Amino acid sequence: MVQGLVRLTLLAVLLLSGCAVTPPAEKAEPVTADTELQGSPAMALLSRAEQARAQGETGAASRYLERALTMAPNSSWLYRELALLRLEEGDGHAAEGFAQRALRLAPDNDDYRAELWELVAAARAEQGDRSGADEARARAQALRQPDRA
Amino acid sequence: MAKNAKKPASARKGSARRPAKSGNKRNNRSAGRRWFSWRFIAKVSVVLLVLAAAGLAYLDAYVRDRFDSHVWQLPARVYARPVELYPGRVLARNDMLKMLELMRYRRAGGAPTPGSYTTDGNTLVIHTRGFRDSDGGEPAQRIRVTLGGGQISALDSNDGDSLARLEPLQIGSIHPGHTEDRVFVPLDRVPPLLVQMLLATEDRDFYEHHGVSPRGLARAMVANVKAGGLVQGGSTLTQQLVKNFWLTQDRTLARKLVEMPMAVLLELHYSKEQILEAYLNEVYLGQDGKRAIHGMGLGAQFYFGRPLEELEPHQLATLVALLKGPSYYDPRRNPERSLARRNTVLKVALEEGALSDQEYRRFRERDLEVVPRGASPLYAFPAFIDLVRRQLARDYPADVLGEEGLRIHSTLDVLAQLASEKALSEHLNSLDASGDALNGAVVVVAPAQGDVLALVGSRESRAQGFNRALDATRPMGSLVKPVVMLTALQRPKRYSLATPVADEPITVPLTTGKKWTPQNFDGESKGPIPLVDALAYSRNQATVRLGMDVGPDAVVRTLSQLGVKKTVPAYPSILLGSIGMTPFEVAMLYQPLATGGFATPLRSITDVLDKDGEPLARYPVDTEEVIDSGPAYLIQWGMQQVVEKGTARSARSVLPADLKVAGKTGTSDEYRDAWFAGFSGNHLSVVWVGRDNNENARVTGSSGALPVWSRLMAGLPQTSLSQVPPPGVEEVWMDPSGEKTSGKGCSGAREYPMLEASIPEQSDGCGSATQVKEGVVEWFKGWFD
Numbered sequence: 001m002v003q004g005l006v007r008l009t010l011l012a013v014l015l016l017s018g019c020a021v022t023p024p025a026e027k028a029e030p031v032t033a034d035t036e037l038q039g040s041p042a043m044a045l046l047s048r049a050e051q052a053r054a055q056g057e058t059g060a061a062s063r064y065l066e067r068a069l070t071m072a073p074n075s076s077w078l079y080r081e082l083a084l085l086r087l088e089e090g091d092g093h094a095a096e097g098f099a100q101r102a103l104r105l106a107p108d109n110d111d112y113r114a115e116l117w118e119l120v121a122a123a124r125a126e127q128g129d130r131s132g133a134d135e136a137r138a139r140a141q142a143l144r145q146p147d148r149a
Numbered sequence: 150m151a152k153n154a155k156k157p158a159s160a161r162k163g164s165a166r167r168p169a170k171s172g173n174k175r176n177n178r179s180a181g182r183r184w185f186s187w188r189f190i191a192k193v194s195v196v197l198l199v200l201a202a203a204g205l206a207y208l209d210a211y212v213r214d215r216f217d218s219h220v221w222q223l224p225a226r227v228y229a230r231p232v233e234l235y236p237g238r239v240l241a242r243n244d245m246l247k248m249l250e251l252m253r254y255r256r257a258g259g260a261p262t263p264g265s266y267t268t269d270g271n272t273l274v275i276h277t278r279g280f281r282d283s284d285g286g287e288p289a290q291r292i293r294v295t296l297g298g299g300q301i302s303a304l305d306s307n308d309g310d311s312l313a314r315l316e317p318l319q320i321g322s323i324h325p326g327h328t329e330d331r332v333f334v335p336l337d338r339v340p341p342l343l344v345q346m347l348l349a350t351e352d353r354d355f356y357e358h359h360g361v362s363p364r365g366l367a368r369a370m371v372a373n374v375k376a377g378g379l380v381q382g383g384s385t386l387t388q389q390l391v392k393n394f395w396l397t398q399d400r401t402l403a404r405k406l407v408e409m410p411m412a413v414l415l416e417l418h419y420s421k422e423q424i425l426e427a428y429l430n431e432v433y434l435g436q437d438g439k440r441a442i443h444g445m446g447l448g449a450q451f452y453f454g455r456p457l458e459e460l461e462p463h464q465l466a467t468l469v470a471l472l473k474g475p476s477y478y479d480p481r482r483n484p485e486r487s488l489a490r491r492n493t494v495l496k497v498a499l500e501e502g503a504l505s506d507q508e509y510r511r512f513r514e515r516d517l518e519v520v521p522r523g524a525s526p527l528y529a530f531p532a533f534i535d536l537v538r539r540q541l542a543r544d545y546p547a548d549v550l551g552e553e554g555l556r557i558h559s560t561l562d563v564l565a566q567l568a569s570e571k572a573l574s575e576h577l578n579s580l581d582a583s584g585d586a587l588n589g590a591v592v593v594v595a596p597a598q599g600d601v602l603a604l605v606g607s608r609e610s611r612a613q614g615f616n617r618a619l620d621a622t623r624p625m626g627s628l629v630k631p632v633v634m635l636t637a638l639q640r641p642k643r644y645s646l647a648t649p650v651a652d653e654p655i656t657v658p659l660t661t662g663k664k665w666t667p668q669n670f671d672g673e674s675k676g677p678i679p680l681v682d683a684l685a686y687s688r689n690q691a692t693v694r695l696g697m698d699v700g701p702d703a704v705v706r707t708l709s710q711l712g713v714k715k716t717v718p719a720y721p722s723i724l725l726g727s728i729g730m731t732p733f734e735v736a737m738l739y740q741p742l743a744t745g746g747f748a749t750p751l752r753s754i755t756d757v758l759d760k761d762g763e764p765l766a767r768y769p770v771d772t773e774e775v776i777d778s779g780p781a782y783l784i785q786w787g788m789q790q791v792v793e794k795g796t797a798r799s800a801r802s803v804l805p806a807d808l809k810v811a812g813k814t815g816t817s818d819e820y821r822d823a824w825f826a827g828f829s830g831n832h833l834s835v836v837w838v839g840r841d842n843n844e845n846a847r848v849t850g851s852s853g854a855l856p857v858w859s860r861l862m863a864g865l866p867q868t869s870l871s872q873v874p875p876p877g878v879e880e881v882w883m884d885p886s887g888e889k890t891s892g893k894g895c896s897g898a899r900e901y902p903m904l905e906a907s908i909p910e911q912s913d914g915c916g917s918a919t920q921v922k923e924g925v926v927e928w929f930k931g932w933f934d
Binding site: 040041044045048052059060062063064066067069070071073074082086091093094096097098100101104105 | 236282745755756
């Protein structure tokens with residue numbers, strides 16, 4: 001609340017002074033595997049995981065991702081991938097947990113966060129939790145359209 | 150297929166004999182009336198022959214049935230997690246070499262074969278062994294690993310991914326029902342030289358005879374007469390197999406009588422290759438306590454610590470030498486006899502042309518090179534294997550574990566395990582040199598995946614017996630304080646880390662009619678202190694006041710939120726940790742604290758594969774958010790203060806200066822138990838020290854358990870705890886009362902992370918702009934990051 005007020009004030013100051021700084025409302029750079037894991041050996045495991053998943057070998061994919069996690073334990077992207085995988089395997093419980101963990105580690109990017117909330121919604125729906133899914137979807141919406149929220 | 154085709158054949162044989170005998174009967178009808186008349190003899194013969202035929206038919210069915218359906222008794226094998234190598238991995242050169250030695254990699258120029266390596270300064274060339282896993286596993290390949298600055302600085306492998314794994318080290322086998330152990334090796338993976346040596350010494354006519362060898366017998370008799378005693382047995386390999394396979398070891402006449410026909414029957418139904426393979430995997434090669442060593446595959450591991458395929462000629466010869474008498478020629482107990490017999494085997498191999506003259510002379514000179522018996526990693530980690538066994542027993546019946554050769558991939562990190570054992574034993578030795586009073590336990594977990602990386606159940610880590618890590622239920626003492634504080638922090642409108650709590654005498658009336666008056670450790674009372682200080686300095690009176698305020702039942706609910714399954718009565722005494730917990734249970738309780746609120750079941754197994762390496766079952770990571778991000782962050786921050794300035798600050802001098810860790814000391818009444826539980830970004834470790842008889846151990850959490858924890862953590866590759874607050878948490882300067890906001894530099898002001906709902910509206914009027922300035926800096930950083 002306080003922070004919001006500060007930001008607004010400062011933004012006004014900056015605009016008035018004609019300073020050419022990108023306003024924070026503008027979208028941040030999209031989050032991808034590259035932005036999260038570039039240069040990490042986990043990247044190689046991530047791409048092996050993707051291949052395995054494409055071939056329907058979810059068990060192997062899961063193992064690759066779990067190995068990657070030991071190399072990059074704070075990567076939101078890896079948790080997101082695990083959430084997608086568990087969802088594919090029909091394990092909504094773990095999918096929700098991983099999606100929330102991805103959210104906890106997520107960089108400050110509304111689109112990315114919104115996508116993760118959608119994932120939480122899907123995972124909740126998979127577990128039959130309709131109201132929980134709706135709530136998660138609403139949070140995704142709010143992130144996508146901050147003005148209307 | 151051969152089974153069905155051959156059955157009628159043997160039946161025909163049996164019936165074909167009968168008409169011939171009935172012919173005899175007729176011819177002998179007139180032959181006298183003596184009591185041993187020919188007729189009588191004929192009758193007896195017929196009966197005997199019929200019996201013999203029936204017996205033969207029975208034996209035949211018996212032999213084939215057992216051979217075809219014989220399940221090699223292959224105990225489940227437990228493996229450590231494969232050592233993962235990649236640039237950036239923290240790994241000291243010494244640790245790398247220790248690992249290679251433990252895995253019996255041999256030093257050889259150019260690392261020519263799997264299982265060998267060579268060093269050149271900080272660069273190691275390792276020829277890995279390769280293995281199968283649920284992700285396909287790893288091929289055997291030559292990799293180049295460069296170490297520098299305590300980590301891997303470069304890695305070249307065949308696939309160019311800069312990633313490689315060493316095969317998982319076998320750390321145990323599980324055979325509940327019986328005591329036979331073996332490693333099955335198919336014939337095509339048996340070194341041909343071994344087969345040549347075996348046949349040359351044990352059964353030269355193997356490929357010519359039909360189960361029994363009159364030539365071999367004759368040769369043996371000649372040799373025995375010459376030597377004036379029993380020097381050769383004359384049994385064929387087939388007969389020896391029959392002995393090993395079907396018959397008990399006692400030398401009864403009945404056994405002798407059936408051995409030969411069984412050998413012949415076996416040869417009738419099975420190829421020489423099948424018989425040879427069975428022999429190589431069945432033969433008894435020695436005893437390891439209660440465990441019987443069967444087959445060349447396990448023999449290679451038991452005596453040389455390596456796979457059969459990697460043995461050199463003199464080692465193969467030692468195995469062949471054992472066949473004459475596994476205990477008489479035991480290379481460990483009777484090295485001279487073993488060496489002499491081994492050289493005889495090498496000589497025979499030379500005579501048979503299996504070895505060149507040069508090779509013979511070279512290998513004759515080699516030592517026996519057996520590995521010391523105690524050195525086997527199979528017995529090194531009994532406490533962890535105990536955990537694996539318990540987790541397996543929930544999913545697999547005993548016979549499956551004992552017979553099907555399951556490959557259990559566990560989570561054990563050998564280096565973390567060795568570091569834990571060392572830290573515990575060294576510290577206890579320094580406290581109690583006599584070695585009989587204090588004992589302890591350690592649990593190390595990777596909190597994100599819930600992987601149990603190390604488990605020490607005793608000061609003597611190799612000792613079987615009481616597994617303190619899993620079975621010593623002891624009062625957790627102050628380890629419960631973070632749970633009490635978390636209960637309060639989950640009510641942000643009432644409590645924050647800055648909330649003043651009175652560290653003053655308190656008397657709690659109990660339902661029993663008695664009264665409880667808890668004291669502080671130092672016997673003093675500090676008066677009102679911020680909630681976080683009650684945690685950092687482990688103040689009992691402040692904690693009990695806070696706990697009575699939120700209610701013991703609310704604390705019990707938080708315990709169950711964190712995953713505690715057992716029923717905890719909501720007595721006031723739980724606020725100071727009267728709850729009994731094992732070190733393993735404490736690790737479970739602290740795991741969600743370490744991950745910022747995500748509960749993940751602890752696992753010791755990742756995969757189960759069948760004996761051929763095909764995946765059977767997976768134990769995937771599961772996770773669930775159990776504590777909201779805000780309170781989870783706050784309690785972690787509070788626990789960091791324990792190490793930064795509180796009861797665990799002595800750890801700071803042992804750990805790297807920039808490493809952010811958090812934890813809590815615990816000491817139970819009358820110094821019976823010393824605890825420390827704490828975590829970095831990637832390791833959660835719990836240490837307990839105390840006495841088995843529950844007497845005063847004269848140690849506190851700080852003096853007894855914390856030094857073990859810090860040394861152990863300092864020895865592991867660490868990442869810091871994240872310092873980024875989640876949304877909804879702000880850094881706020883508070884005045885000394887903890888009830889008004891303040892500003893940086895204001896008198897007595899302290900900065901706390903706070904949930905928005907906790908931030909008071911009231912300010913002390915000093916420098917409130919500081920907070921805004923901080924916000925701006927963050928905001929700018931956000932733009933440029």
